[in-house]
Amino acid sequence: MKKWHHLLSVIFIGTAAVASAVETRTENNGQLLLEDIPPIPQNLVEELNRYQNVRSASFRGWDMDGTGMYISTRFGEVEQLHKVEHAGGVRRQLTFFEEPINEVATRPQQRQLAYTMDAGGNEYAQVFLFDRVSGKSERLSDGKSRNSVLTWNKQGSALAYQSTRRDGRANDIWLTTFVGNKKTDRLILKSEDGSWWGPISFSQSGSQLLVLQYVSSTRSKVHLLDLDSGEVTLLAGDGEEDSRNFPAGFSYDDRSVFLVSDKGNEFTRLIRKDLASGDEKVITTDIPWDISNFTLSDDGRRGAFVANENGVSALYLYDPRSDRYRREDSLPIGVIGSNGGIGGMQFNPRGDKLAMSLNTPRTPTDTFVLALGRRPLSSNNLNRWTFSEVGGLNTEQFIEPELVHYPTFDKVEDEPRKIPAFVYKPRNTKGPAPVIISIHGGPEGQYRPTFSSQYQLWLQKLGAAVIAPNVRGSAGYGKSYLAMDNGYKREDSVKDIGALLDWIATQPDLDAERVAVFGGSYGGYMVLASSVHYSDRLKAAVDIVGISNFVTFLTNTKSYRRDLRRVEYGDERDPEMRAFLENISPSNNVEDIQVPMFVVQGQNDPRVPVTEAEQIVAALRENGNRVWYMNALNEGHGYRKKENSDVFTQATALFFAEHLLGETQKEKLTSIAQ
Numbered sequence: 001m002k003k004w005h006h007l008l009s010v011i012f013i014g015t016a017a018v019a020s021a022v023e024t025r026t027e028n029n030g031q032l033l034l035e036d037i038p039p040i041p042q043n044l045v046e047e048l049n050r051y052q053n054v055r056s057a058s059f060r061g062w063d064m065d066g067t068g069m070y071i072s073t074r075f076g077e078v079e080q081l082h083k084v085e086h087a088g089g090v091r092r093q094l095t096f097f098e099e100p101i102n103e104v105a106t107r108p109q110q111r112q113l114a115y116t117m118d119a120g121g122n123e124y125a126q127v128f129l130f131d132r133v134s135g136k137s138e139r140l141s142d143g144k145s146r147n148s149v150l151t152w153n154k155q156g157s158a159l160a161y162q163s164t165r166r167d168g169r170a171n172d173i174w175l176t177t178f179v180g181n182k183k184t185d186r187l188i189l190k191s192e193d194g195s196w197w198g199p200i201s202f203s204q205s206g207s208q209l210l211v212l213q214y215v216s217s218t219r220s221k222v223h224l225l226d227l228d229s230g231e232v233t234l235l236a237g238d239g240e241e242d243s244r245n246f247p248a249g250f251s252y253d254d255r256s257v258f259l260v261s262d263k264g265n266e267f268t269r270l271i272r273k274d275l276a277s278g279d280e281k282v283i284t285t286d287i288p289w290d291i292s293n294f295t296l297s298d299d300g301r302r303g304a305f306v307a308n309e310n311g312v313s314a315l316y317l318y319d320p321r322s323d324r325y326r327r328e329d330s331l332p333i334g335v336i337g338s339n340g341g342i343g344g345m346q347f348n349p350r351g352d353k354l355a356m357s358l359n360t361p362r363t364p365t366d367t368f369v370l371a372l373g374r375r376p377l378s379s380n381n382l383n384r385w386t387f388s389e390v391g392g393l394n395t396e397q398f399i400e401p402e403l404v405h406y407p408t409f410d411k412v413e414d415e416p417r418k419i420p421a422f423v424y425k426p427r428n429t430k431g432p433a434p435v436i437i438s439i440h441g442g443p444e445g446q447y448r449p450t451f452s453s454q455y456q457l458w459l460q461k462l463g464a465a466v467i468a469p470n471v472r473g474s475a476g477y478g479k480s481y482l483a484m485d486n487g488y489k490r491e492d493s494v495k496d497i498g499a500l501l502d503w504i505a506t507q508p509d510l511d512a513e514r515v516a517v518f519g520g521s522y523g524g525y526m527v528l529a530s531s532v533h534y535s536d537r538l539k540a541a542v543d544i545v546g547i548s549n550f551v552t553f554l555t556n557t558k559s560y561r562r563d564l565r566r567v568e569y570g571d572e573r574d575p576e577m578r579a580f581l582e583n584i585s586p587s588n589n590v591e592d593i594q595v596p597m598f599v600v601q602g603q604n605d606p607r608v609p610v611t612e613a614e615q616i617v618a619a620l621r622e623n624g625n626r627v628w629y630m631n632a633l634n635e636g637h638g639y640r641k642k643e644n645s646d647v648f649t650q651a652t653a654l655f656f657a658e659h660l661l662g663e664t665q666k667e668k669l670t671s672i673a674q
Contacts (some may be wrong), residue, residue: 013014022621028632028643035617035629040650041551048653051457052646053391054266056365057082058357059174059346061106061113066348068597069092069355069415070113071386077149077642081130082116087369087383095130095137100640105150105159114140114150114159120606121636123558127161127176130618136539139175139619140183140571141165146560153202159207160188160199169559171196173211175227189225189232194563200247210257213237215442216567217475222259224275224558235273236261244479250301252321261290266478270294270305272323283323289314290476293337293344297351302376304345304354306336308476309450309458310403310420313337319376326377328370334360335448337627355385359450364388390453398456399424401449401468402467408472408499410492419496420477421469423450425509426459433465434514434539435504437497439530440468441521443485443568446476452567454649462656465510471496478480487570487577493653494529501537512537516660518652520544520600520638528586528593528616535594540659542652543627545598545608545637549588550581559607585654590619596659598628600648628655 002483013383048627060070066086075093078100082091092335092642095101099107102116102125111132116125138631141147145165152159158176163174166187176313189211191197196214203209207228221237221246236245237261246268248258259271259280268290272285282289293306293313305325308500313336318325336356337344345356346446352372359365366388371380401424426433430469436458440447446621447468465580470477471493473485497517505512515538518529524546531541547553554572559619570577582588599618601613619628628653632644639645 013372026260027647031628031632031634032647033631033633033642034647034651036626036631037326037628038654040647044650044654047461048457048650050391051073051461052392052642052649053389054364054393054453055388055497056359056392057367057386057388057582058365059355059367060104060608062355064109064111064349066350066353067145069367069385070104070106073105073386073388076635078640081113083132084367084385087385088387089385090511091386093106094135095133103148103150105152107152107159108154108156110156116150118636120604120634121602121638121640123606123636126296127159128499138624140185144168146558147301149200151196151199151201153206153652154204155206156508158202159205160202162196162198164560166190168621171198171560173197173199173209177458188230196564201249203250204252208250208254210235210250212247214564216242216564217477218242218244218479218486220569222257222261224257234280235259236271242479242483249296253297254475257295258296260294261480262290266480268292270318277407280609281323283318284325289315295306295354296343297347298349299351302351302354302372304347305523306345307447308446310333311422311446311470311476313358315370317379321376321484324377330370330379330380331358331368331384332363333449334358334363335450339546346562360452361400362398363452364390364451372560379475392465393453393456395454399427399459401466406469406500406503408413408491419471419499420470420551421467421500422447422467424455424459424466426463426465429463429509431506432509432656433463433498434511435465435467435516436465436660437500437515437530438468438521439497439517439523439526440470441519441523442475443473443474443493443522444482445522446470446474449477454652457649457653458656462661463654464516464656466658467504469499469500480502486568488580490569491529494533496525497526497530498534501534514539514541514660516540516656518544519546519547524608525586529584531595531597532586532589532594533592535592538595539662540598541595542598542600542655543613543616545602545605546599546616547608548612549585550586551578551585552615553608553612554581556609556611560598561607562577586617587619590616590623590625593620593623593625596655598652598655600628600639601631602639603631603633605633606638630668 057071057073062069072079081095082093104114106117118125120150124146127147128137130137147162147163149162159176170191175188198212201210209225210224211223219242222235226234243263245261256274260268262268272281287309289309294305296533303320307314315328316325354370358368367385370385401422405418408419455466475491504510517527517530524543527543551572572578617629620625
């Protein structure tokens with residue numbers, strides 16, 4: 001192993017002088033622009049290489065007969081589609097594109113599947129139909145619109161999806177029908193109010209479609225669309241009370257539907273609604289956590305769902321005939337499927353196996369299959385189908401987080417409100433450890449204890465602790481908590497970071513004099529806002545695709561998502577709200593930012609446009625601040641190409657080594673590395 005004292009001598013000698021002019025260079029064939037970022041020492045590249053060669057294998061669907069499955073994994077620069085025939089089997093690559101595969105939906109009764117793929121991270125994903133026999137793909141969408149949420153009917157004769165095809169702005173629902181070799185496209189539901197509409201599940205007969213209308217993080221509705229008449233019936237989300245309602249699927253006989261709703265409750269619960277009478281039965285009355293990832297077997301005999309219990313997934317097997325359920329305890333502690341949502345698991349066609357993606361603090365996302373017994377609530381063994389590479393790292397030595405609850409500025413029943421946070425602490429440190437606060441995006445996101453080679457890199461190579469808080473506004477802790485940062489309460493979540501700094505100062509093994517903040521998207525805004533309010537308590541800040549000014553963000557974010565963001569952040573067209581947003585925007589408060597800043601952006605980002613990064617970088621430099629700036633010309637909202645992600649990881653380690661640790665920490669770093 002290379003000695004870290006030699007590495008850091010290269011770092012500090014090369015970066016000691018600050019040039020007045022911006023130094024610009026490119027990497028990755030000119031696709032990665034770097035400004036005022038020192039060249040990455042080769043020693044650092046070699047030392048971090050293993051942490052960057054980590055793969056994952058996400059479940060994407062069973063094949064037609066249910067003996068094999070499709071997964072997505074990366075053998076080159078981006079994730080592509082692969083086929084696995086059995087547990088531990090070879091991953092056989094099926095697609096070979098320069099861009100990553102996004103959504104995948106296997107076509108029932110056919111050796112085909114639909115998938116989406118965009119260009120350069122612009123998120124204008126197109127829909128393609130892939131044929132397993134010929135290996136060829138056919139584009140189904142128009143090549144210009146933004147498309148997502150692929151949903152097949154049970155017969156495999158029709159594909160519904162959300163699309164901006166009508167006017168480039170509205171989130172409508174379209175249907176492609178297949179008859180022989182011919183296909184027909186038609187618009188089946190128009191979005192007239194700026195909200196997001198998406199297809200979730202067809203009835204068994206294929207004549208009806210469950211539809212989600214997403215208005216905001218605290219308000220969503222469920223509708224039933226009759227495909228013959230075009231009639232749309234509201235099933236959940238009526239009334240003045242804000243509630244989250246999500247469609248989960250039809251019963252086997254099409255007489256009822258399953259919903260997930262927090263109406264009249266803090267958390268979302270699984271509900272069965274009778275379509276004829278309108279009667280509702282709450283099924284998960286005794287689970288005080290959000291329910292998600294609901295799925296049913298093709299024959300209707302089995303079901304499964306997931307509860308998000310303090311950020312950790314709990315799997316439950318469900319009997320649709322009796323409405324009984326049982327927690328399945330054979331799974332390791334981790335997160336199933338995507339972070340939230342209704343999907344992420346699927347029964348095979350026979351209904352005797354349940355496949356899922358599972359991520360743990362010590363293993364990247366891999367595909368697991370739970371073998372089921374003869375009775376609906378019985379199970380046999382859990383089999384791991386994929387074994388993703390981890391760059392030769394000994395993941396058994398990976399540090400797992402501790403869940404803590406720290407007090408913040410306001411009170412609940414005369415006691416300080418507690419904010420949940422996951423704390424990773426390095427081993428074998430001789431004194432208080434420097435701290436990296438990692439803030440999730442969203443804002444209605446949630447940090448969950450998943451595999452992170454980057455966190456482990458910081459822990460083991462920098463000797464830094466990592467704290468991932470779920471400040472107010474985070475999902476997973478009830479709808480009241482979710483709404484606590486909306487509108488004029490936006491900076492209350494920033495105050496939660498201030499309270500975390502206070503808590504760090506009370507911990508003898510954490511160094512309150514050496515703290516950095518790190519975050520992406522809304523987390524990037526939180527990094528900038530924390531730098532405005534707490535520069536005197538921070539040593540470094542990394543802002544990734546972050547919002548620097550809410551007014552310019554709302555003006556320039558793509559039109560198909562603008563109204564959705566106004567509900568969350570406030571409507572900048574209202575003079576009073578506009579004045580408030582301008583007042584709290586970091587770009588208007590750069591004189592208060594006195595902390596070294598690393599800004600990371602993707603040129604094609606449709607969510608947080610590149611102008612948000614450009615204006616904060618320009619304003620900081622005009623104020624005399626030293627700013628590292630990285631912009632990938634072939635990426636969007638985050639880096640999905642390995643060559644770009646690698647340079648970002650290396651540069652971040654270099655940035656923290658210089659600004660968080662300081663030159664006096666060379667000997668300590670050397671001992672940790674050894």
